Amino acid sequence: MTKAVIDQLRNHVGAKNVYDEKEDLLVYGYDATPEVSALPDVAVFPENIEGLRAALAISRAEGLPVTPRGAATGLSGGSTPINGGMVLGLTRMNKIIEIDEENLTATAEAGVITIDLFNAVSARGLFYPPDPGSQNVSTLGGNVAENAGGLRGLKYGVTRNYVMALTGLLADGTEFKTGGKCVKDVAGYSLRDLLVGSEGTLGIITEITVRLISPPQEKRTLLASFRDIRTAGEAVSRIIAARIIPATLEIMDKMTINCVEDYAAIGLPRQMEALLLIEVDGHPAVVAEEAAGVRRILEEVRAAEIHQAKTPAEAARLAAARRTALSAVARVSPTTILEDATVPRSRLSETFAEIERLKEKYQVRVATFGHAGDGNLHPTALADERNRTEIEHVHAFFAELYEKVLAMGGTVSGEHGIGIAKKGYLLRQFGEGGMGVMRRIKNSFDPGGLLNPGKIFIDDASSTKVRTEGGLHA
Amino acid sequence: MPESSPVGNFNPADAPSYESILQCMRCGFCLAVCPTYALTNRERSSPRGRAALARAVAEGRLEFTAAVGEEAFFCLDCKACSTACPSGVQVGTIMEFCRSQEQNFHPPSVPAGILRDFILKRMLPSPDMMETSLLPVRLYQRLGVQWAVRRLGLNRFLPDTLAKMEGILPTLGRPLRLNIPAVIPAQGKKRGRVAFFLGCAMSLVFPDVSRQTARILAQQGFEVVTPAQVKCCGAPHLAEGDRETARRLALINLELFLGLDCEYIVTDCAGCGCALKEYEELLAGHADHERLRLFRSKIRDISEFLAEVGIRTEELKEVPLSVTYHEPCHLVHGQGLSVPPRQVLRQIPGVELREMKESNWCCGMAGSFALKEIETSRKLLERKLNNVRATDADVLVTGNPGCHLQLAWGVREMGLKQPVLHIVELLGRALPK
Numbered sequence: 001m002t003k004a005v006i007d008q009l010r011n012h013v014g015a016k017n018v019y020d021e022k023e024d025l026l027v028y029g030y031d032a033t034p035e036v037s038a039l040p041d042v043a044v045f046p047e048n049i050e051g052l053r054a055a056l057a058i059s060r061a062e063g064l065p066v067t068p069r070g071a072a073t074g075l076s077g078g079s080t081p082i083n084g085g086m087v088l089g090l091t092r093m094n095k096i097i098e099i100d101e102e103n104l105t106a107t108a109e110a111g112v113i114t115i116d117l118f119n120a121v122s123a124r125g126l127f128y129p130p131d132p133g134s135q136n137v138s139t140l141g142g143n144v145a146e147n148a149g150g151l152r153g154l155k156y157g158v159t160r161n162y163v164m165a166l167t168g169l170l171a172d173g174t175e176f177k178t179g180g181k182c183v184k185d186v187a188g189y190s191l192r193d194l195l196v197g198s199e200g201t202l203g204i205i206t207e208i209t210v211r212l213i214s215p216p217q218e219k220r221t222l223l224a225s226f227r228d229i230r231t232a233g234e235a236v237s238r239i240i241a242a243r244i245i246p247a248t249l250e251i252m253d254k255m256t257i258n259c260v261e262d263y264a265a266i267g268l269p270r271q272m273e274a275l276l277l278i279e280v281d282g283h284p285a286v287v288a289e290e291a292a293g294v295r296r297i298l299e300e301v302r303a304a305e306i307h308q309a310k311t312p313a314e315a316a317r318l319a320a321a322r323r324t325a326l327s328a329v330a331r332v333s334p335t336t337i338l339e340d341a342t343v344p345r346s347r348l349s350e351t352f353a354e355i356e357r358l359k360e361k362y363q364v365r366v367a368t369f370g371h372a373g374d375g376n377l378h379p380t381a382l383a384d385e386r387n388r389t390e391i392e393h394v395h396a397f398f399a400e401l402y403e404k405v406l407a408m409g410g411t412v413s414g415e416h417g418i419g420i421a422k423k424g425y426l427l428r429q430f431g432e433g434g435m436g437v438m439r440r441i442k443n444s445f446d447p448g449g450l451l452n453p454g455k456i457f458i459d460d461a462s463s464t465k466v467r468t469e470g471g472l473h474a
Numbered sequence: 475m476p477e478s479s480p481v482g483n484f485n486p487a488d489a490p491s492y493e494s495i496l497q498c499m500r501c502g503f504c505l506a507v508c509p510t511y512a513l514t515n516r517e518r519s520s521p522r523g524r525a526a527l528a529r530a531v532a533e534g535r536l537e538f539t540a541a542v543g544e545e546a547f548f549c550l551d552c553k554a555c556s557t558a559c560p561s562g563v564q565v566g567t568i569m570e571f572c573r574s575q576e577q578n579f580h581p582p583s584v585p586a587g588i589l590r591d592f593i594l595k596r597m598l599p600s601p602d603m604m605e606t607s608l609l610p611v612r613l614y615q616r617l618g619v620q621w622a623v624r625r626l627g628l629n630r631f632l633p634d635t636l637a638k639m640e641g642i643l644p645t646l647g648r649p650l651r652l653n654i655p656a657v658i659p660a661q662g663k664k665r666g667r668v669a670f671f672l673g674c675a676m677s678l679v680f681p682d683v684s685r686q687t688a689r690i691l692a693q694q695g696f697e698v699v700t701p702a703q704v705k706c707c708g709a710p711h712l713a714e715g716d717r718e719t720a721r722r723l724a725l726i727n728l729e730l731f732l733g734l735d736c737e738y739i740v741t742d743c744a745g746c747g748c749a750l751k752e753y754e755e756l757l758a759g760h761a762d763h764e765r766l767r768l769f770r771s772k773i774r775d776i777s778e779f780l781a782e783v784g785i786r787t788e789e790l791k792e793v794p795l796s797v798t799y800h801e802p803c804h805l806v807h808g809q810g811l812s813v814p815p816r817q818v819l820r821q822i823p824g825v826e827l828r829e830m831k832e833s834n835w836c837c838g839m840a841g842s843f844a845l846k847e848i849e850t851s852r853k854l855l856e857r858k859l860n861n862v863r864a865t866d867a868d869v870l871v872t873g874n875p876g877c878h879l880q881l882a883w884g885v886r887e888m889g890l891k892q893p894v895l896h897i898v899e900l901l902g903r904a905l906p907k
Contacts, residue, residue, distance in 0.1 A: 023541040024516070026530050027523040032500045045515070072517075073502045091515055113506075136506040263560045327560035330499035 001041040005062055009044055012054035017045040017092065028087040031072040031079045032134075033421055034335050035385055040067065040081040045089040049169070049206055052093070056173055056204070059086050065453045066171070068200035070111065070142025073134035075326075075338055076419030078146060078199045082454045090141050093206060096120050103181045105164060107209040110141025117210075127215035129156035132415070133323045141205050147197030149415030151319060154373035155247040155281075158415060160196045165209035168195075171446045176203060194441065199417050200452040202445040219247065219281035220291045221315035224303040225272040229253055229356075229368070232274035233349035235301045236372040239278075240345050244293050248279035249373025250322050255382075256369040259328040264321040272304060276372065277322050279315070325369045326380060333365070333382040335391075339398055340422075341405045342376040342414035354404050355379050362397040364390070376414030402428070423458040482532040485578045488717045490571035492532050498525040498563045504555035509836045509854055510548055518545055521555035521565040528568050538572075538579045546572035548847070550840035550854075551713060553807035557834075567755075573715030594716045598706045599723055601674065605649045608678055612646045635845050642844070642883040643679070650681035651702055658688055658698040665695035665783065669736040669772075671727075671750065673743035674706050675875035683878075686902035687742040687776055693905050694786055699734050708756070709749035713841040721760055724753050728761060728769055739772045740779050742898055744874035745841075747775040748808035775805060777873060777897055781814035785821050790904040792824035797900065798867035798892075799827065800858065800881060801834040802874035815873060815897055822904045830861040839880035855884040863890055873897045 001020065009018045019025070020042050030037035041064065046052040059066045065085030072079050081087050094111035099121055106121050106128065114135040121128050131150035132138055138148065144166070149158040165179035178191040195202055226232040232251055239249065252260065252275045261268045268275065276298075280290040291308075298306050309315035330336045343351050352368070355377075359366050370377040379401065381394040402412055402425050412418070412425035427435055439457060443449075481489045504521035505511055511520035518527060524545055530536035549569040556564050582590055597603045651672055660667075668691060676684040691698045705727050708720035727750070731739050741747045750773045754766045774782065799819060805811045812834065819827050838844055838854030858881070862870050870885070870892040872878055882894040 019516075021541060022536065023518050023527055023539060023545070026536060027517040027520075027526045030500055030526065032502060034499065071502055071505060072500075115506075134502065137502045260560075263562070324503070324560035327499060327501040327503055330497070330501070330561040334493070334496040336499055 005058065006042060008058055009042065009055060012058070013044055013046050013051040017047060017051065019043040028069065028089070029081060031074040031077060033075055033077040033080065033419065034337050035391075036077045036080050036082075036420060038080050038082045039084065040087040041084050043087040043089060045092045047092045052088070052169060052204065052206065053173055055086065055088060056169060056171065059450060060171070060173075060448065064450070066204075066450050067452050068141075068145065068204055070139035070145070071113070071134070071137045073138045074142065074146055074419065075340070075416040076146075076413070076421040078417050078419035078452070078455055079142075080420065082420060088204065090204075090206070091139060094139075097207065099124055099126070099212075100181065101126070104212045105181050105209050106212055107165075107207060108140055109207055110139060110144075110168075110205050112140045114138050114140055114143055121212055122215070125215070126212040128162065128210060128212055130159045130162055133326065135323075140208055140210075144196055144205055144208055145198065145200050146417040147415070149371065149374070149376065151248045151250060151322065151371065153371055153376070153415070154249050155245045160193070162210045163192060163196050163208060164211050166192050166195050166205050167207035168203045168205040170203045171448055171450045179209070181209065197417065199419060199455055201442055201455055202451065204451070216247070216281035218284045218287045219279055219315070220287050221309035221318060222276075222278045222291065222294060222298070223307045223309070223318060224276045224278065224298045225269045225305045226274040226276070227272065227304050229274040229352050230349045231301050231303070232276055233352045233372070235276060235298055235303065236348050237346055238297045238301065239294055240373065242293055242297060244280070244290050246278050246290070246294065246373060247281045248277060248319065250277040250370070251275070251372035251377075252277070252322065252325060252369040253367060255332070255365070255367035256325050256329055259331055259367065260321050260325055262331060263324060263328040264317070266317050266321055268321070269305065276303075277318055279319070322369075326378065329367045329369075329380055329382065332367075333384055335383045335385040336380050337383060337394055337398075338378050338380040339401070340376070340378060340413045340416040341401060341410060342374065343405055343408050343410035345373070345375040347408045347410070348372060348375060350408070351377065351405070354401065358397050358401055361400075362393045364393050364397050366397070371414070374414060375410070418456045420455055423456060426456065427458050480532055480534075482534040483537050484531055485538075485575055487578070488571055488574045490528055490532070490568045494564065494568060495525055495529045495532055497561055498522065498529070498565075499561055500526070501561070503558050503560060504565070507554040507558045509550055509552060509554070509838075510850070513850060513853060519548060521559075521563070524549060524569060525563060525565050528572060538575055540580060542572060543576035543580055545569075546576055548850075550803070550836050550838075550843055552803035552836040552840060554803065554834065554836065557807045557810070570712050570715070573713070574717050575715070577715045590714070594711055594714055595719050598674070598710055599719060601651055601677070601704070601706075604674055604678060605651070608646060608649070611643065634848050638845055638848055638883075641887070642879050644879070644882065646679060647681045649677050650684050651677040651704070653681070654685070654688060654700050656700060656702065658692045658700075660695050660697045661693050662695050662786075664697065666738070667697040667699065667736050668738040668740050668779075669731050669734045670698050670700040671707070671731065671739050671741040671743075671746055672700055672704055673741060673746040673875065675745075676743050680875055680878065680896065683896040683899055684742055686896075686898045687740075690776075690780075690898055690901055690905060691740065694780070694783075699736055701730055701734065703730055705730075707743075707746040707749040709745045710841065712749065712756070717756070721756060724757055725761060728753060728757065728765065731772075732765060732769055737772065738774050738779060739769075740774050740776055742776040742873070742896065744775060744802040744804035744808070745876060747773060748804040751809060775809060775811055775814070775873070777805075777815040777818045778809070778811050780901075781817040785818065787821055787823070789906045790823050791906065793822050793900065793903045794824040795869050795900075796826040796828050796865075796867040797869045797871045798830045798862055798865040799833060799897075800830070800837060800862070800870060800872040800877060802872055802877045803834075803836050803840070805873055806834045818897060818901065819871065822901055824904075825900070828865040828867045830865045832857070832861055835861075837877050837880050837884075839876040841876065844876075844880055851880075855880060856888070859884050859888050859890060862892060867892060869900065870894045871897050871900055
């Protein structure tokens, strides 16, 4: 990276928005994915669309790969600059532009923190449901790029279900706008749907319009504990089969319960094998009926204990504790490798059994938690990346688990995206044919291959010069 | 198991442990609570970024560069990230080690080093010297020079740091350490015997506050033992990267207080309390583990102590005030004490507690940070005081001398109406004469 290019960037984007010192580059090379980090050549944080346009122009002129970055809380390596080049941070484009109460929409820049948007619309009596575990930190742009899920995903869906319009720039500098505030809009190809979940490989999203709804009038939170995790899985399948759709239906296994309790100290039952956190919300009459229905099923399957949160504050504490599960599990070992396996909900109990079997077979320690109601599990291996044998066992464990998951009609990612962590699994899920179509779409958006190279596609030519710098074993 | 911790490019003496650094899984939960990251939006000024820099040094991917040292000192060590971190990473502590490393890799210039060594190794360890050194300040105040300097705006001509120091110091009374009785008898039915750990700043700058602490303890039925041989708790040394002197002082205090035969060791300084509770880690390998554990088990912040033993409220008078409470980092994050101070406030008859937004957000004092990083400190203080103003409470209450100085200064500078009180001053008003 020559000084002239840095100077050029500084002139166009502002001196304080361009970093090229090694200390800065080191900390823009990672996200929350273990074992993955790389050094970019420069990190650029435009404050507006002009700065962004200039940064992209310079990247084109210099042939610099561009890795877009929100808060880097991703769990599949999506915002790691594995081919070097430019990290393009969007956290300084962080204005909430409009809350349109007549159309029930909100429009915000990509760098707005998710919880800030949630609170802003909440102050107007409105509700933005997507709530990824990282909502206090992650950006709306990052949520859209990764199509983030969350605890309320079961009833309310994921980020995609709320995106109405997107604005941004393609790699060649073309501005795009797709979608709008119309509730019904079937005009042309849905470029919006292509961009949601595109992981920064198709374009740089700068502005997002989301759909808002009315907040539920009432909610009720139940905590059920089980002496056996498969019974918990059965309870989930039965609740869904009874046509009850809770807002939240989360599972935690014993290891997770204990780690979360170590951190949050809210009195979770440490000796239990599994917990279900269930929240039903909506119209008071419906809530009462659904809560009773859930309770009946829990009794039928013989949950060891059923506890109902007494106050909204207690309910909030329980949900907040669940949000910390992954990071709390990270207490146990230096390296935590989390997966995002998702199965049809009728197969949950079977999946738990499979996880138990594979834990034995590969002798790995695994904590499992996740959005059971969505069939979206996060089996998380507890390992030490300095112990390469152990890490190999972990990867073998996941490879076999994913075989099973795909055989059950599952998917390799419920909400974290593909990034670099799941490229191989994705190929297995889609086959050469499916990947070929996606490749042609990628080429039509970004023929120069500048945007986030090395992600999603395993056949990326540039991946031969991956500059991963993963610590001692690099 | 894998090989033991590499020190990499750290100096082996007082390097952070590799395990403590590896514990960070980079989830970023800390970003939302870090005051310096909120100001800069620069990853390396965030806890996650700082841990990553330390890791890079430990793994030999980065030298201990000037920028690493800068970030160590730019960290407020407010420990808000420790509270937020589900994985239990202590970035504040890792940065304390890095401050110590900084002295090795980039020692200060000769005159600055002599001054630093004099303050840390000679003056702070010696209460006598501390008390003497403040004599000129007291004279300066007593003779009305301070009034003149402030009135005439002369402090504008002092260098920024001196000006802030001048502005921040309240009128000083006589140091409490030499005036407080060695033993104060319990009043009413005796409930126990406690040692009072009198902090340097409390004795020198807020003697009246600590006098209230002792008075409250006695009124509540405790015999109060205050040893005049007490040494500085070592917190300033840890903050400045002088772990060696910190250990030396800690050893003296450890033996002194364990020799007093008291059930509890109470302090009204959040910073001291935090440091005392960490002697176990600081002195690991330098003192008997059982004695360290025993010492640790006795330490209580005054609010923690009162909440634990229960306040005798029958004789308390009405204090008809609305108050808002600023949580000192060293109480809420350092010691995890958020509820007890509020319990104490709620038990004072007539007091109405009005919560401010972000009550657990650093006020910007952070040891010597307020004097070194004047602009950053001021921005933090403004954020804090805007939240105070919004409550429209009559009084601003806190529990740490550093916060107290900074807030009182800010209240004057920004023209707020709220006087700043230590929690024991408020409780003191409710006590019978």
